[in-house]
Amino acid sequence: MSLLEIKDLTIHFQTEDGDVKAVNGISFAVEQGKTLGLVGETGAGKTTTALGILRLVPEPGKILSGSITYKDQDILKMSEKDVQDLRGNEISMIFQDPMTALNPVMTVGDQIAEVILRHQECTKAEAQQRMLEMLGKVGISSDRAGDYPHQFSGGMKQRIIIAIALACNPKLLLADEPTTALDVTIQAQVMRMVNELKKEFGTSMVLITHDLGIVAESCDAVAIMYAGEIVEYGSLEDIFDHTAHPYTKGLFGSIPRLDLDTERLQPIQGLMPDPINLPSGCPFHPRCPYSARECMEQNPAHVEVTPGHLVKCLHCDSISQEVTAS
Amino acid sequence: MTPIVQVEHLCKYFKTPRGQLHAVEDLSFAIQEKTTLGVVGESGCGKSTLGRVIMGLHESTAGTLLLEGQDVTRPTKAQKKAMRKDIQMIFQDPYSSLDPRMCVSDLIAEPMKALKLCDKDERELRVAELMDTVGLSRRFAFSYPHELDGGRRQRIGIARALSVDPKFIVCDEPVSALDVSIQAQILNLLQDLQDQRGLTYMFITHNLSVVKHISHSILVMYLGCEVEMCDSKELFRQPLHPYTKGLLSAIPIPSIHVQREEIIMKGEVTSPINPKPGCRFASRCPYAKDKCRESLPEVEEVLPGHYAACHYVREINGLT
Numbered sequence: 001m002s003l004l005e006i007k008d009l010t011i012h013f014q015t016e017d018g019d020v021k022a023v024n025g026i027s028f029a030v031e032q033g034k035t036l037g038l039v040g041e042t043g044a045g046k047t048t049t050a051l052g053i054l055r056l057v058p059e060p061g062k063i064l065s066g067s068i069t070y071k072d073q074d075i076l077k078m079s080e081k082d083v084q085d086l087r088g089n090e091i092s093m094i095f096q097d098p099m100t101a102l103n104p105v106m107t108v109g110d111q112i113a114e115v116i117l118r119h120q121e122c123t124k125a126e127a128q129q130r131m132l133e134m135l136g137k138v139g140i141s142s143d144r145a146g147d148y149p150h151q152f153s154g155g156m157k158q159r160i161i162i163a164i165a166l167a168c169n170p171k172l173l174l175a176d177e178p179t180t181a182l183d184v185t186i187q188a189q190v191m192r193m194v195n196e197l198k199k200e201f202g203t204s205m206v207l208i209t210h211d212l213g214i215v216a217e218s219c220d221a222v223a224i225m226y227a228g229e230i231v232e233y234g235s236l237e238d239i240f241d242h243t244a245h246p247y248t249k250g251l252f253g254s255i256p257r258l259d260l261d262t263e264r265l266q267p268i269q270g271l272m273p274d275p276i277n278l279p280s281g282c283p284f285h286p287r288c289p290y291s292a293r294e295c296m297e298q299n300p301a302h303v304e305v306t307p308g309h310l311v312k313c314l315h316c317d318s319i320s321q322e323v324t325a326s
Numbered sequence: 327m328t329p330i331v332q333v334e335h336l337c338k339y340f341k342t343p344r345g346q347l348h349a350v351e352d353l354s355f356a357i358q359e360k361t362t363l364g365v366v367g368e369s370g371c372g373k374s375t376l377g378r379v380i381m382g383l384h385e386s387t388a389g390t391l392l393l394e395g396q397d398v399t400r401p402t403k404a405q406k407k408a409m410r411k412d413i414q415m416i417f418q419d420p421y422s423s424l425d426p427r428m429c430v431s432d433l434i435a436e437p438m439k440a441l442k443l444c445d446k447d448e449r450e451l452r453v454a455e456l457m458d459t460v461g462l463s464r465r466f467a468f469s470y471p472h473e474l475d476g477g478r479r480q481r482i483g484i485a486r487a488l489s490v491d492p493k494f495i496v497c498d499e500p501v502s503a504l505d506v507s508i509q510a511q512i513l514n515l516l517q518d519l520q521d522q523r524g525l526t527y528m529f530i531t532h533n534l535s536v537v538k539h540i541s542h543s544i545l546v547m548y549l550g551c552e553v554e555m556c557d558s559k560e561l562f563r564q565p566l567h568p569y570t571k572g573l574l575s576a577i578p579i580p581s582i583h584v585q586r587e588e589i590i591m592k593g594e595v596t597s598p599i600n601p602k603p604g605c606r607f608a609s610r611c612p613y614a615k616d617k618c619r620e621s622l623p624e625v626e627e628v629l630p631g632h633y634a635a636c637h638y639v640r641e642i643n644g645l646t
Binding site: 041042153155156183184185186187188189191192210211212213214215216217236237240241250251252253254255256257258259261262264265266267268269271272 | 368369478505506507509511513514517538540559562572573574575581582584
């Protein structure tokens with residue numbers, strides 16, 4: 001049984017200019033103790049999906065349909081109070097920007113203790129004890145608990161956010177680009193720490209990122225998002241070695257590699273579509289080198305090319321053959 | 327051949343309330359015509375300040391700056407004007423480096439107007455040409471920056487830089503704010519322009535994969551100092567300095583078959599204000615000894631064309 005199962009989730013923002021179709025009928029599952037990578041570019045709907053899981057989609061966003069089943073319960077049907085008990089306790093989130101996610105007028109120690117006091121029945125002294133333990137786990141010395149966020153560097157702030165997220169020992173961690181704002185050497189430190197803590201606590205994780213390198217190192221399964229849809233979904237091996245969707249192929253062709261010498265990058269032509277006016281048929285067809293007439297007319301359904309490897313493309317068979325051949 | 331840009335012992339310090347900030351410390355290098363020098367380092371290593379000093383936006387504290395053999399460390403008014411035509415810059419953030427109240431064609435024409443390069447009709451012709459060159463559809467000529475996405479805005483930035491036909495362009499993180507698919511389009515464009523126009527680039531970035539792809543030679547900086555410099559391929563084949571080794575090993579590789587050797591560097595970058603004597607990297611270096619904390623290592627040619635600044639570079643790499 002999966003810890004989290006999402007079915008046909010659709011989230012739109014109803015604005016004056018029209019409906020912003022941020023997430024359009026996506027389905028995926030997160031297994032116990034595993035990490036799912038949610039990969040895509042700006043505006044693909046990754047963060048909105050994560051906020052949807054916590055029912056935190058900001059106005060004027062609306063979850064229009066679908067179900068989010070966490071441990072046999074549909075989060076979308078829970079009362080607000082039950083969801084509040086879930087947030088930060090069973091399911092917690094690491095936000096992208098460590099510079100703005102912390103309260104600037106509260107000491108970091110108090111911010112960690114706050115979430116413990118809210119969710120666990122314990123005295124202030126016990127919460128304090130647990131807070132110091134968490135600081136130690138993320139590698140910050142306990143005598144800095146009384147300091148304010150501005151006294152810390154970016155990497156350390158991100159560690160504090162991770163300490164808050166893990167303070168109640170959550171079952172599921174939603175990490176939204178946890179290292180994008182950090183330098184590479186600090187990114188390596190933070191990712192190693194997250195992976196170690198995840199192992200120690202047996203936490204499952206949804207890792208949102210656009211960096212395929214991080215995916216290769218930290219994830220078990222991958223969902224590639226484009227224009228609010230999951231275009232390809234499968235195990236690490238499915239995605240990296242048996243790439244079947246033209247968009248995923250395009251992503252791999254776009255990144256300069258340290259381990260290979262490429263004379264010229266093979267970028268994806270064109271731009272992300274406007275989520276208010278998505279193209280007809282397959283939303284990727286205007287940028288797709290394999291696009292044909294039928295792609296303009298019908299939005300393809302997912303095809304299971306091999307067990308567990310889902311691809312949303314009419315021509316995925318010929319494309320995956322081509323990839324295997326090369 | 328005279329290099330386009332040559333700097334010798336360049337220093338740039340800033341006065342701050344807490345003391346002197348050593349942004350650029352004793353840098354020397356040369357950039358040959360039609361090549362790209364990549365400058366890499368983490369935030370706060372002084373790479374942008376270096377770009378700005380070369381652009382003439384900051385005055386250097388010490389050292390000399392030569393452009394095509396001419397000393398422009400303290401430029402005269404006439405030299406400054408010539409520099410503006412010969413050196414241009416592409417900025418990191420296409421969202422804040424364009425005037426929001428000017429339309430695309432005015433933005434591209436502005437540098438030509440400022441330098442009084444050609445008359446109005448010719449300017450209009452040039453703007454249309456430039457838009458084709460950088461791949462901006464002419465229907466955007468009267469659009470404003472807020473109507474365009476990041477990739478197109480960066481193309482405006484490139485067109486502006488090209489408009490005065492410069493010889494040398496300082497690119498300060500030109501693709502960092504862009505998504506990977508757009509990033510690849512811009513990198514290809516910059517490479518094509520170099521081939522077609524014989525441009526010379528200084529490419530400042532924190533992204534080692536990007537710098538490997540676009541540069542001929544690479545300068546690695548740490549807290550204002552040169553750490554290592556050599557040919558691009560050589561640097562990735564055989565990094566000599568412990569910082570470069572750590573930096574390279576910190577980058578996750580998008581393949582499930584490559585196992586990278588992980589050297590996790592402990593600690594974080596220290597402050598460049600009133601730096602302690604000794605090697606700037608000593609506090610994070612796994613090989614640091616007493617000597618490293620006492621004296622700043624000089625840059626030396628360890629292998630032919632391969633420079634590094636480390637007291638123990640030979641011991642670490644098993645070289646004699």
